Amino acid sequence: MVTSSVFPLRSFRWLTYGLLFGVAIAISILLSQALTPSIPKAGGITTLYDRSSHSFGLPAPGLTPDEMDIHREGDVAFDAVFVTAPSLVNPGLGPVFNNNSCGACHIKNGRGMPELGQSLVRVSLPGEPQSPEQEGIPVPNIGHQIRDRSVYGVPADAKVALTWQTQPGQYPDGTAYELRFPQINLSQRDPHKPMPDNVLTSLRMPPAVFGAGLLEEIPEQTLRKLSDPDDSNGDGISGRINQVWDPEANAIAVGRFGLKANSPHLRHQTAAAYVNDMGITNPVFPGSNGEQDIGEQILQENTFYVQSLGVPARTLLDHPDVQAGEKLFAAANCTACHVSTLKTGPSAIAALSNQTFHPYTELLLHDMGEGLADHRPDFAADGQEWRTSPLWGLGLVQTVLPYAGYLHDGRARSVEEAILWHGGEAKAAQQSFMVMDQQQRQQLLAFLNSL
Numbered sequence: 071m072v073t074s075s076v077f078p079l080r081s082f083r084w085l086t087y088g089l090l091f092g093v094a095i096a097i098s099i100l101l102s103q104a105l106t107p108s109i110p111k112a113g114g115i116t117t118l119y120d121r122s123s124h125s126f127g128l129p130a131p132g133l134t135p136d137e138m139d140i141h142r143e144g145d146v147a148f149d150a151v152f153v154t155a156p157s158l159v160n161p162g163l164g165p166v167f168n169n170n171s172c173g174a175c176h177i178k179n180g181r182g183m184p185e186l187g188q189s190l191v192r193v194s195l196p197g198e199p200q201s202p203e204q205e206g207i208p209v210p211n212i213g214h215q216i217r218d219r220s221v222y223g224v225p226a227d228a229k230v231a232l233t234w235q236t237q238p239g240q241y242p243d244g245t246a247y248e249l250r251f252p253q254i255n256l257s258q259r260d261p262h263k264p265m266p267d268n269v270l271t272s273l274r275m276p277p278a279v280f281g282a283g284l285l286e287e288i289p290e291q292t293l294r295k296l297s298d299p300d301d302s303n304g305d306g307i308s309g310r311i312n313q314v315w316d317p318e319a320n321a322i323a324v325g326r327f328g329l330k331a332n333s334p335h336l337r338h339q340t341a342a343a344y345v346n347d348m349g350i351t352n353p354v355f356p357g358s359n360g361e362q363d364i365g366e367q368i369l370q371e372n373t374f375y376v377q378s379l380g381v382p383a384r385t386l387l388d389h390p391d392v393q394a395g396e397k398l399f400a401a402a403n404c405t406a407c408h409v410s411t412l413k414t415g416p417s418a419i420a421a422l423s424n425q426t427f428h429p430y431t432e433l434l435l436h437d438m439g440e441g442l443a444d445h446r447p448d449f450a451a452d453g454q455e456w457r458t459s460p461l462w463g464l465g466l467v468q469t470v471l472p473y474a475g476y477l478h479d480g481r482a483r484s485v486e487e488a489i490l491w492h493g494g495e496a497k498a499a500q501q502s503f504m505v506m507d508q509q510q511r512q513q514l515l516a517f518l519n520s521l
């Protein structure tokens with residue numbers, strides 16, 4: 071009798087000790103989290119700790135061994151140099167093309183230069199396209215892109231030459247600056263491809279490709295919530311979703327990739343790059359007789375490759391200038407478009423599933439004013455709209471490619487020039503930057519360089 075009354079008491083005592091111990095551990099974990107600032111992981115699990123010139127081209131940490139194998143095959147496809155048929159290795163280039171490999175334009179998986187064959191000119195004619203499948207009205211015998219190179223015996227679409235104009239400016243504190251912008255000059259090469267006088271042109275510099283897998287997995291619902299097409303909150307900023315054509319789904323889809331969010335997903339972007347930039351027909355865009363220069367496997371591996379690159383971690387998080395700059399970035403309302411924190415939904419690639427990450431974009435279109443306008447609509451994007459650029463990796467741009475430019479056409483020679491070009495919906499943010507004193511401007515740039 072006695073033992074039975076003591077026994078439950080004893081186990082109760084152990085239960086109490088156990089509970090107390092558990093609570094103590096929980097408190098100590100919470101305390102340690104409160105005391106050490108949480109490190110923002112740019113790419114969630116896929117964050118890598120390398121800020122060398124190779125940092126845009128490394129596989130995402132967290133891939134399974136099988137995924138690593140596909141990634142490596144994709145790496146080979148990304149850098150494969152295509153040549154004219156007939157050839158045993160990588161035939162099919164052209165007949166007209168812009169360059170001969172993905173890696174030739176996305177240098178070290180980063181951006182390209184405005185010149186040197188990496189940038190390209192998209193074209194169309196003014197007016198509403200006849201079908202939702204078209205980004206604009208195609209130029210007869212050319213289409214939507216000037217292929218300025220060609221295989222032997224075939225004339226290119228046109229010759230492209232850029233001339234740079236400069237324009238001086240001044241901060242309210244008297245500091246002078248100079249901006250530059252390109253003028254596109256097209257000259258006809260082929261009498262069968264006359265260039266109409268009213269052709270609309272858009273010069274596009276290749277953006278970096280790392281982190282694209284995370285951007286692809288942001289749920290559509292999140293993008294819809296972030297968009298504010300009618301500026302219902304009255305802050306002068308109305309992010310819009312581009313509505314583009316998905317040829318495989320045979321339907322209109324949300325645009326995410328490309329400088330006007332003109333492509334719905336990475337499989338489409340990759341297949342379109344093959345056919346438009348290199349003249350390589352493929353399962354999504356076969357030739358007129360159904361021919362395909364590359365098959366399903368190469369397309370899948372290359373798509374997987376751009377989905378599964380790692381995102382470089384931020385640096386100098388404890389530096390007082392970086393911390394002050396981050397506050398100024400928020401105070402100037404840069405964060406209205408360059409959204410710092412987003413979350414992916416579930417993904418077939420485990421490392422991309424439910425990740426909290428920091429791209430500094432919401433993939434939406436914004437009217438950036440007359441200064442940046444190309445006056446060429448692209449699906450639902452108008453001639454003044456551009457997709458908010460992701461800012462992750464911004465501080466590594468010059469490490470990966472010295473003298474690389476900024477903005478859609480590479481006109482800005484520095485991050486500072488890129489900010490000064492902001493107009494339209496971003497005019498108020500640009501003004502906030504202009505009126506900062508020199509030290510504050512340096513702090514804001516220090517923050518951007520830490521990304």
Ligand code: HEC
Nearest residue numbers: 168169171172175188274275276277327328329343344347
């Ligand atoms: C001639 C240069 C060139 C070649 C070759 C090229 N690209 Fe691109 N790439 C670009 C340009 C320019 C853009 C922006 C396109 C736009 O805005 O319409 C781009 C955009 C992209 C994007 C979207 C990135 C983003 O942030 O939205 C991805 C991904 C991409 N390219 C992957 C590839 C792959 C894969 C290949 C090879 C199959 C390839 N590219 C070949 C120039 C090139």
Ligand code: HEC
Nearest residue numbers: 402404407436442456457458459476477478488495496499
């Ligand atoms: C209304 C939305 C909006 C606001 C506000 C905004 N930006 Fe942007 N930002 C964009 C868009 C859109 C682009 C791409 C423009 C282009 O390519 O022509 C861009 C491009 C950039 C780039 C160039 C990135 C690259 O990869 O070349 C930088 C740097 C930048 N923004 C910094 C800032 C800073 C700093 C602020 C605040 C002072 C700011 N932005 C405010 C929309 C915005």
